[in-house]
Amino acid sequence: MKIGILALQGDFSNHMAILEKLSVETILVKTPEDLDVDGIIIPGGESTTISMLLESSGLYGPLEVLLKGGMAAFGTCAGMILLADSVVDGRSDQVSLGGIDIVVRRNGFGRQVASFETNLDVSGITGGTVRAVFIRAPVVEKVSAAVEVLASVNYSFSGLASRPVPVICRQGKVLVSSFHPELVGEDRLHKLFLERI
Amino acid sequence: MENAEITPNLTGGTLVKRGLAEMLRGGVIMDVVNAEQAKIAEDAGAVAVMALERVPADIRRDGGVARMTDPVLIEEIQKTVTIPVMAKVRIGHFAEAQILQELQVDYIDESEVLTPADEAHHIDKWKFSVPFVCGATNLGEALRRISEGAAMIRSKGEAGTGNVVEAVRHLRSIIGDIRKITQADSAEIYAWAKNIQAPIELVREVAEVGKLPVPLFCAGGLATPADASLVMQLGAEAVFVGSGIFKSSDPGKRARAIVEATTHFSDPATLLKVSRNLGPAMVGIEMDDIEIRLADRGW
Numbered sequence: 424m425k426i427g428i429l430a431l432q433g434d435f436s437n438h439m440a441i442l443e444k445l446s447v448e449t450i451l452v453k454t455p456e457d458l459d460v461d462g463i464i465i466p467g468g469e470s471t472t473i474s475m476l477l478e479s480s481g482l483y484g485p486l487e488v489l490l491k492g493g494m495a496a497f498g499t500c501a502g503m504i505l506l507a508d509s510v511v512d513g514r515s516d517q518v519s520l521g522g523i524d525i526v527v528r529r530n531g532f533g534r535q536v537a538s539f540e541t542n543l544d545v546s547g548i549t550g551g552t553v554r555a556v557f558i559r560a561p562v563v564e565k566v567s568a569a570v571e572v573l574a575s576v577n578y579s580f581s582g583l584a585s586r587p588v589p590v591i592c593r594q595g596k597v598l599v600s601s602f603h604p605e606l607v608g609e610d611r612l613h614k615l616f617l618e619r620i
Numbered sequence: 621m622e623n624a625e626i627t628p629n630l631t632g633g634t635l636v637k638r639g640l641a642e643m644l645r646g647g648v649i650m651d652v653v654n655a656e657q658a659k660i661a662e663d664a665g666a667v668a669v670m671a672l673e674r675v676p677a678d679i680r681r682d683g684g685v686a687r688m689t690d691p692v693l694i695e696e697i698q699k700t701v702t703i704p705v706m707a708k709v710r711i712g713h714f715a716e717a718q719i720l721q722e723l724q725v726d727y728i729d730e731s732e733v734l735t736p737a738d739e740a741h742h743i744d745k746w747k748f749s750v751p752f753v754c755g756a757t758n759l760g761e762a763l764r765r766i767s768e769g770a771a772m773i774r775s776k777g778e779a780g781t782g783n784v785v786e787a788v789r790h791l792r793s794i795i796g797d798i799r800k801i802t803q804a805d806s807a808e809i810y811a812w813a814k815n816i817q818a819p820i821e822l823v824r825e826v827a828e829v830g831k832l833p834v835p836l837f838c839a840g841g842l843a844t845p846a847d848a849s850l851v852m853q854l855g856a857e858a859v860f861v862g863s864g865i866f867k868s869s870d871p872g873k874r875a876r877a878i879v880e881a882t883t884h885f886s887d888p889a890t891l892l893k894v895s896r897n898l899g900p901a902m903v904g905i906e907m908d909d910i911e912i913r914l915a916d917r918g919w
Contacts, residue, residue: 431883432646432667453884467643469667469703476665476883500643514662514702529702535726536749538636539629558639559704559726576629606639 424620427452427460431476433468433501437605441613455485462495462596462620465502465520467558467603470529473501474517483518490522495596497616503592503599504529504561511564522597524567525589531562532578545574545591548611555590555602563589563601570594573615596620632749637771640704640726640751641835644668644772644858648848648879649837651675651862654693655700657871664875668704668726670860671697676733676780677863677902680912686734688716691723698725706753711918712738714747721750727772729753730765732917733779733862742918745769755839757790757915759797760816763826766834767819773832775856776915777840780863782904784847786915787840788854794836795855801827840915843868843901845881845894852885869899 426442428435430451442449442464450457463486465473477483490496490506498506504513506522512529513519532538538559542552555576566572566589575587591600591612596619604612647667652658658669671694679686688709698705704726709716711730716737720728730743732755745752746769755776756762762773775794777787801812801823809827813820825833838856842848843864851859859882861875868874877894884890 430646434642434645436645437642453887468645469643469647471662471703472647472665472667472879476879479880480883512702534724535636535640535704535751536721536724537631538640539631540633540635541629556635556639558636558643578629603639603642606635606642 424448424461424617425450425459426462426464426617427457428464429466429473429482429502431480432472433466434603434605435466438464438466441605441608441610445610445613445617447617452482453480455481458482458485458489462497462616463489464616465496465498465505466605467500467502470501470504471514471517473505474519477520478518483520487520490520490597493596495616495620496522496598497613498599499603499605500558500560500601503527503601506597506599523592523594523599524570525563525592525599526565527561527601528564529561530559531564532557532560535559541576543574543576543590545611547573547615550611553604553609553611554607555604556606557602560601563592566592634771637751638834641753641772644704644837645835646883647858648875648882649706649858649860650865650875651860652697652866655696657866658697658701660872661865661875662701662703664872665879666703666875667858668706669697669701670706670708670729670862671725672708675863675866676914677782677867678780679733680780680910688713688719688734691719694720694723694725708734709743710734711736712741712743714743717743717748721748725750727751727753730770731755732776732914736917742768753837755915755918756794758793758816759826760818761918762794762832762836763816763818763822766822766832770834772835772837774837774839774860777838777842778907778910779840779914781841781907781910782843782864782867782902783841783907784843784850785841785907787838787842787851790840790915791838791851791854791856794832798826798831802830842878843904844898845877845891848878848881849885849891852882858882864902867902874898874901
């Protein structure tokens, strides 16, 4: 098994460190030639920047085809945005790969001062809570019936009563989180992703 | 599954501060002086913009006291782009930093490019929930800034010159010393801490992990895609480009080329492709010809 990590921009090396700890073969993906893989990780970063670099590198088309063909994928934060079927508040020219039937709002929690960390109980993960770090994170606004929500946070938007916001979603082989397990060396979400390959 | 147990959400902690810097890695942060330039920068693929009234080349030319930017200008830029917006404060000027935090900028640069407000003290950055980036010319300076709470370090270089030589010197100094410290034995670590005037705990951490505890970016004098590739190959994790873009003849095209070069920094074929036909770069300055060395500000 070989996992590609999209390495156009962002914290891809943190994902690589986790997969190496799990003894999984990895390749940093920068061009279409690097796409001979069994699954792809799309890291955190700036989704607008990664989106442009996907097009200029020629990766966008081939990657979209692979995802449509059912390739396994795991996206964190910007990766969630790129894998979502629908994006609100993105740039009009921003491309999305799609892969999971959710609607996300970019920077939905607000600016950096609103970035936060919390502990999460995650369905399917044992051994205690997951430390979740949200950085200018997207908000999942809608999930289709085909999507499993594996974890939510209770969040109060601008003084309103707090409500649960999905933060880990899965549909088939596509897993997304709006936070960054890779920032704290958390490997249990990566294991969830690898289990389905 | 819903998260049954309500856990308090912690904001402004070290993880989210350093975490935003991690997200900017492999990217280009561009200096902009108005909303129009901010749009050009975002369109070109910048991961963040630095909002300021004058780019360093103009500050250098005009002289006088350089201060925090008018909040109105920063607000216009915040409204225009969706990527993070950074802004600069004078070294030691914590009141300017309080204003920028109130304005909810995404990162504060305590910068030698502005005129220092305090000749002995940098800002106690732990007191803020907005993260700070600070410049450094060597490892000791970098670790002192981190001990004060900086969540990102950038090599200072010599801003506004279009000359990359100082950025290279500072980057090589920081990374070279990190390499040497990893070879030091436990007794030598104490001597390192004393010699570079840095807290022993941070020196020990660097010795163990072989890198700074926060991301190391490069700034100061970058003007071409090749400059970006050079510093990324030397070990920078992202680049700041100040005057180099909007003092050139075709800012949008040059900005885009530098973004591509930062991503594909180790691929000469891409570098060749993006280096073609960019028009004249900004006019650079030789180090011997400058009167004020901005990098000497801060300690």
